[in-house]
Amino acid sequence: MSKSLISVSVLLVGYASAQSGMNVGNRQQYDRSMLEHSASNMQKARSIAYFNNIDCRYQINAPAGHYIGISFDTFLIEGKNDFVSVYDGPEIDESKLIAKFDTAEADLQSQSTGNQMTLWFHTDRANTGKGWFANWVAKKVLPPINQFGTSGVVISPNYPKRYDSFINQLYNVRVNPRSRVRATMEDFEVEENFDNLLIYEGMVQEPRFLVANLSGARGVKWDHTFAGDSFSMKFASDRAVQQKGWRMSWAQV
Structure with a gap:
């Protein structure tokens, strides 16, 4: 696992790499030449307001076979008019927009699907703030957990110990053809509203096949027979x- 952090206040453009682990920036828009900033300089920078009328691009590169999780620990900007957009991949492409943050009241966390993430920080000509401070981590892509047979048990990573942050784990369960499968949640404890177990009919994970979205402790008694x-x-x-997670049993019926 690789991790680092990026920060903005007086920085105009930043470029960071999980492989190097450096915190860098550049004052020329979209220029990837690097200027290192020590921790002491970053601490001083956070006490200074950022500039008006800027568009700053930050690109994060993780090693192949990883995805990126990012969270903003400090977020002090002019609400609504100044914002940070997060994109999946190396480009500013609206079709790849993951999240747009313009207030500290939002859930200031996001994940990419691949090993690259791009941030765009935009400010208008009016008010400014102290800026924002974000931590990011490169997580190794986990292979799907596949089970086939007439019965079995699936669990969250590390269960019954606490699962990790920014987990993204897929599960596939199949019984004999022309049979049905019943799933029963035996134990369930995750962070409510922020950590979720999405359960789908069949192997296609699309909204139209969603059977349940379990979070918190409400899923303890969940039981379902699939079609x-x-x-x-x-x-x-x-x-x-992070909580202890969950345990589910399944059986052919």
Whole structure:
């Protein structure tokens, strides 16, 4: 696992790499030449307001086979008019927009699907603030957990110990053809509203096949018989709070 952090206040453009682990910036827009900033300089920078009328691009590169999780620990900008947009991949492409943050009241965390993430910080000509401070981490892509048979048990990573931050784990379960499968949640404890177990009918994880979205402790008594011979799941967590997770049994019926 690789991790680093990026910070903005007087920085106009930043470029960071999980492989180098450096905190860098440049005052020429979209220029990737690097200027190192020590921790002491970054601490001083956070006490100074950022500039008006700037567009700053930050690109994060992680090693191949990883995805990126990012969270903003400090977020002091002019609400609504100044914002940070987060994109999946190396470009500012609205079709790849993951999140847009313009207030500290939002859940200031996000994940990429691949090993690159791009941030765009925009300010208008009016008011400014002290800026923002973000931590990011490169997480190794986990292979799907596949089970086939007439019965079994699936668990969250590390169960019954706490799962990790920014988990993104897929599960596929299949019984014999022309049979049905029943799943029963035996134990369930995750951070409510922020960590979720999405359960789908079949192997296609699209909204129209979503059967349940479990979070908090409400899923303890969950029990469901699927229409077909398979189901799939995705478990995702954020950075903030990790719990012991969950345990589910399944059986052919």
